[in-house]
Amino acid sequence: MLQLPEDLVRLQRAIYLLRPDIIIETGVFRGGSLLFGASLLRGVGNGRVIGIDKDMDEGTRKSLSSHRLAARISLIEGDSVATSTMEFRSGLIPEGHS
Numbered sequence: 001m002l003q004l005p006e007d008l009v010r011l012q013r014a015i016y017l018l019r020p021d022i023i024i025e026t027g028v029f030r031g032g033s034l035l036f037g038a039s040l041l042r043g044v045g046n047g048r049v050i051g052i053d054k055d056m057d058e059g060t061r062k063s064l065s066s067h068r069l070a071a072r073i074s075l076i077e078g079d080s081v082a083t084s085t086m087e088f089r090s091g092l093i094p095e096g097h098s
Helices: 005-018 032-044 058-065 083-092
Strands: 022-026 048-053 073-077
Touching (some): 032 048, 032 073, 058 073
Parallel strands (some): 022 048, 048 073
């Protein structure tokens, strides 16, 4: 995970206070922060994460899909600002979820 520890503490607090239905992360790298977000959401009993990346490493994809938190993680391979990616992402978010 490529995050500063202080940022992780702030993210944890925000998730605890807001209890979001969905967290969208652009740039997956090895998936560490996706797992962090998924574990926090499991802790508050709500939500899942969507990770978007142009070049998703196959090992990372396999590792995340076999992880015990896999049900809380969706992966999209594509440009995060491309129209097709936005449409696909929108299909993963049920109406009325924040």
